Amino acid sequence: MPVNDYYHTNAQGHLTIGGVDALALTQKYQTPLVVYDVAQIRQQFQALQHAFEQQQLDYEISYASKAFASVAMYQVIKQLHGHIDVVSGGELYTALKACFPCQKISFHGNNKTKAELLLAVKNRVGVIILDNFYEIELLKQVLAETGSQVQVMLRITPGVSAHTHEYDQTGQEDSKFGFDVKSGQAEQAFLQVQTSEQMELIGLHAHIGSQILETTGFELEVEKLMRLIHEWAQKYGYQPQVLNLGGGFGIRYTAADKVLPLETYVSQIATAVRKWAKKYGLAVPAIWVEPGRSIVGAAGYSLYTVGSRKDVPGLLPYVAVDGGMGDNIRPALYQAEYEALLARDPAAKSSETVHLAGRYCESGDLLIKKLPLPVTKPGDVIAMLSTGAYGYSMASNYNRVPRPAVVFAEDGQAQEVVTRETYEDLVSHDRFYQEK
Numbered sequence: 442m443p444v445n446d447y448y449h450t451n452a453q454g455h456l457t458i459g460g461v462d463a464l465a466l467t468q469k470y471q472t473p474l475v476v477y478d479v480a481q482i483r484q485q486f487q488a489l490q491h492a493f494e495q496q497q498l499d500y501e502i503s504y505a506s507k508a509f510a511s512v513a514m515y516q517v518i519k520q521l522h523g524h525i526d527v528v529s530g531g532e533l534y535t536a537l538k539a540c541f542p543c544q545k546i547s548f549h550g551n552n553k554t555k556a557e558l559l560l561a562v563k564n565r566v567g568v569i570i571l572d573n574f575y576e577i578e579l580l581k582q583v584l585a586e587t588g589s590q591v592q593v594m595l596r597i598t599p600g601v602s603a604h605t606h607e608y609d610q611t612g613q614e615d616s617k618f619g620f621d622v623k624s625g626q627a628e629q630a631f632l633q634v635q636t637s638e639q640m641e642l643i644g645l646h647a648h649i650g651s652q653i654l655e656t657t658g659f660e661l662e663v664e665k666l667m668r669l670i671h672e673w674a675q676k677y678g679y680q681p682q683v684l685n686l687g688g689g690f691g692i693r694y695t696a697a698d699k700v701l702p703l704e705t706y707v708s709q710i711a712t713a714v715r716k717w718a719k720k721y722g723l724a725v726p727a728i729w730v731e732p733g734r735s736i737v738g739a740a741g742y743s744l745y746t747v748g749s750r751k752d753v754p755g756l757l758p759y760v761a762v763d764g765g766m767g768d769n770i771r772p773a774l775y776q777a778e779y780e781a782l783l784a785r786d787p788a789a790k791s792s793e794t795v796h797l798a799g800r801y802c803e804s805g806d807l808l809i810k811k812l813p814l815p816v817t818k819p820g821d822v823i824a825m826l827s828t829g830a831y832g833y834s835m836a837s838n839y840n841r842v843p844r845p846a847v848v849f850a851e852d853g854q855a856q857e858v859v860t861r862e863t864y865e866d867l868v869s870h871d872r873f874y875q876e877k
Contacts, residue, residue, distance in 0.1 A: 447693070447739075447780075447826060448787055456784045456824050458742050459850025463784040466855060467744050467822050470846050473764030474744040475833050475859075477509075479517060479851035481740035485703070486521045489732060492707035498714075498728050503547055505688050505733025506532045508830040509741070513849055513858035515539035524567075526731045530557040537564060547594075547685075551618050552576075558583045561591075568592045570646050570685075572619055574626075577633050584639040593634060594646045594685060595620055597627050599665040601649045601658055619647070622669055631673065642679075644726065645670070648687025651734060654699055656709040662686060663710060667717035674723060685729040686710060692738040694827050695778050703735060734830035741829020743769060744784065747821040748800070757811065758795045762823055765799015766806045767839045769825070769832040773805045781809055784822035789815040797823065801840050833859075841867055 449457045456463040459478040466476055486502065493500040503524040506515075510532050516539050518525055525541060527533045528549045536546055544567045550557070551572045561569060562583050571577055571593050584591065596619035620627040634642050645666055649658050666684060673679045693700045710728065718725045745762035752758045771777035781797060783789055791813035799806035808825065817823070836844045843862035848855050 448782070448824075450787060454786055454788065456782065456787045459855070460853035461850045461855045463742070463744060463824055464822060466848060466850070467746070467784070469855070470848055470857060471861065472744050472746040472822065473762075473768050473845040475768070475828070475845055475847045476742045476744060476855075477737065477829055477847070477849050478740045478742075479849045482517060482737055483521060485732075485736045485740070486518070486523060488703050489707065489730070489735075490521075492704035493711075493728070495704070496707060496711040498711055498725070500727060501683075501729040503685075503729055503731045504736055505731045506536070507834060508733030509737045509832075509834050510535055511847065511859055512539040513856075514737075515541045524729075526733075530554070530560050533557070533560055533564070533566070543567065549596075553579070555579055555583060559587070562587055562589045566591075568594055568643060570594045570596050571630065571634065572596045574630065574633070577630065580640070581637060584637075590639045590641065592641045592643045594644045594683065595627065595630050595634065595642065597622060597645050597647045597666065597669070599647050599649070599662055599669075601647075601662045601665060622665065627669065628673070631677075631679075635677070635679075642681070644681040644683030644685055644729075646685035646687065646729075648731070649689060651689045652691045653689040654691040654701065656701070656706055658689075659686060659706065659710050660713045663713040664717060667714065667721060667723070670723060670726075671717075671721040674721070680724055681726050683729055684714065684726040685731065688731040688733055688735070690732055690735040692735055692827060692830075695780050697778075703732075738830035739827045741827065741832065743825040743828040743832060745823045745825070747817045747819055747823060749819075750817075751798075758793065759798045760795045760814070760817055761798045761800060762808070763800055764845065765801045765808060766803060767799070767801055767842045768836045768845050769808065769828055770835050770837070771831055772808055773803070774835075779809055779825050779827065781812055781814070781823050781825045783815055783817065784824045786815070787824070792816050801842070838862075838867060843867060 451457050458476045489502050501524045503526040504518045506527050515536050519541055524545045526547050543564050546566045547568045548561045548566050549570045598619040598621050620630045634640050649662050690706050745764045749761045766773045792815050794811050794813050796807055797809040797812045799808055846861035847859035849858050
């Protein structure tokens with residue numbers, strides 16, 4: 442039965458994920474454990490599809506793989522008839538292993554290697570998104586060597602900064618990504634690509650940031666891109682088939698996050714595109730978006746087991762769990778905030794405020810500062826909410842701690858989709874030094 446809008450419980454009062462008791466999951470798969478409610482992933486993706494269909498626009502929803510990539514995740518997106526955005530050879534290889542349709546893959550990245558471009562071209566990915574002049578020349582080499590042709594987009598930095606953490610801002614002029622408009626780089630890149638008979642420039646791409654909780658940035662992004670398209674239409678007779686506006690739709694991490702419905706983003710974007718197309722006498726292009734966090738973020742849970750506790754008179758206690766920055770570096774990296782609860786009784790009233798500490802040897806390894814909780818004891822399971830984006834994706838083996846398993850839960854059934862690493866996995870790539 443639902444307790445509130447953000448979690449569910451069963452008859453025993455335990456937290457459930459995808460209809461499965463969280464405590465049963467930890468008993469079977471141990472902790473730390475990453476669990477996804479697959480139905481919630483589907484609901485988010487379908488909500489975006491419905492929003493675009495309501496607008497009667499040609500569109501593509503390209504799941505941003507960097508939020509969470511695995512063979513099973515790509516299988517779900519394939520079932521939903523979605524598109525995916527990959528940013529590395531590793532993500533592309535994983536998609537190929539999942540038998541994802543290559544024509545529905547776009548390949549991003551600001552420093553793609555020749556080997557990665559070869560992998561993309563040989564497998565006929567749908568579109569390569571060019572990020573810099575070096576990459577234009579490198580792709581020309583690959584296409585000449587393989588005798589291939591490919592569709593491309595140009596990544597534009599439109600000079601728009603989203604209201605988000607500085608590490609999550611990507612659309613401003615001072616950014617490592619894309620071709621700047623103001624300096625003329627974007628136009629220079631356009632002219633270079635147009636000279637190639639092996640590249641078809643199907644559109645422009647921009648991304649202004651992540652965890653965006655308003656629409657103003659997207660509206661300004663559309664305005665600047667449509668103005669650029671108008672200029673190129675007048676000078677060169679060029680109009681893109683596709684306008685890719687990136688992702689960044691925000692989700693709820695804590696009660697302080699005032700989240701907009703996905704249809705609000707789509708509606709405002711569609712209105713802005715139509716407005717400027719009409720003003721400039723342009724055809725309305727297909728609209729692509731690249732959601733990642735908004736698809737998987739709130740669907741993910743991190744389950745931890747409580748271990749040690751440190752109490753210091755006059756200070757907040759430290760309650761330590763068996764995970765931390767190795768499986769979720771976001772709190773340490775850019776002070777990301779989360780909520781957490783007691784899996785055996787998520788509705789229990791809090792009786793103290795603690796720092797939820799990780800097990801890694803860093804003072805900054807605090808998953809949640811000033812967390813209200815009921816009194817816990819060793820062996821209790823703590824569930825962190827909305828950890829589905831960029832937690833496992835950014836996981837590491839710091840302190841030689843194995844990465845956790847990942848489980849998909851749906852309709853009361855659970856399935857391990859990424860196995861837990863073992864100590865043997867940790868040393869499997871090590872080699873003995875041969876002393877002379």
